[in-house]
Amino acid sequence: MDAEEQAAPGMVPDGAFRRVVGAIFSPRATFESIARKPTWLVPVLLLIALQLCLVASFTYRVGWRQTEEKAQASTSSFRQLTPQQQEQRLEIAIRWAPVAGALGAIIGVPLILVIVAAVSLGVFNVIFGTSIKFSQSFAINAYGGMPGGLRFLLALLIVWVRPPQGVDIQHLVMSNVAAFMPAGAPLWQTTLGSFLDVFALWGIVLMAVGYAAASEKKVRFGGALAVLVALWLAFMLVVAGALAFLG
Numbered sequence: 001m002d003a004e005e006q007a008a009p010g011m012v013p014d015g016a017f018r019r020v021v022g023a024i025f026s027p028r029a030t031f032e033s034i035a036r037k038p039t040w041l042v043p044v045l046l047l048i049a050l051q052l053c054l055v056a057s058f059t060y061r062v063g064w065r066q067t068e069e070k071a072q073a074s075t076s077s078f079r080q081l082t083p084q085q086q087e088q089r090l091e092i093a094i095r096w097a098p099v100a101g102a103l104g105a106i107i108g109v110p111l112i113l114v115i116v117a118a119v120s121l122g123v124f125n126v127i128f129g130t131s132i133k134f135s136q137s138f139a140i141n142a143y144g145g146m147p148g149g150l151r152f153l154l155a156l157l158i159v160w161v162r163p164p165q166g167v168d169i170q171h172l173v174m175s176n177v178a179a180f181m182p183a184g185a186p187l188w189q190t191t192l193g194s195f196l197d198v199f200a201l202w203g204i205v206l207m208a209v210g211y212a213a214a215s216e217k218k219v220r221f222g223g224a225l226a227v228l229v230a231l232w233l234a235f236m237l238v239v240a241g242a243l244a245f246l247g
Helices: 016-025 027-036 041-061 065-073 083-127 134-144 146-161 187-195 198-214 221-246
Strands: none
Touching: 016 027, 016 041, 016 134, 016 146, 027 134, 027 198, 041 083, 041 134, 041 146, 065 083, 083 134, 083 198, 083 221, 134 146, 134 198, 146 198, 187 221, 198 221
């Protein structure tokens, strides 16, 4: 245990940028501080900014044609089109891809955090009888997303260092099972594999630390981790099952 984690509660820094770093290097003390005084604006803006930078960098340095050609070719409707129609669809997809990426950052990041925070909050308060507030739950998820921020940074580095022809936006960082699956694997399998990600698991562990701290000792770390893993597995199986059903 480092010196910061041994410090008295009043000595733990409450600054947002200190918390961003502390979530990675001294999670226990940091999430205890977050539970006492929840803040979330800086980590949310940081995650949005990093994703926007990644989309802009990929658009400028690599472009979306190869990505969209691969994505469109995997659909039966695209293969049934004439070459001219295929090119028209590709051009539209390439034009809108960076817009979709930007909207995914600006809208998707906070929306996902809100949904996960609300669901987790409900489960902990109903099952364990905690009195965790939404502001605490949202802040825990925001700072728990810092491993994802590290993944964005690694992805940015790869985009600018690796030759453009060797950059795959779907597998920039080889941190999940999907990155090692053979080409042509069914979408439900690759989606399932993408959930099995080192950075995602790291984030779940950090969130468990946060919820254990916010529960005021009603939930231990192991119990919080079990709940979050169960929710994650349930969501993962629902999404993969829906994709398998839709073919």
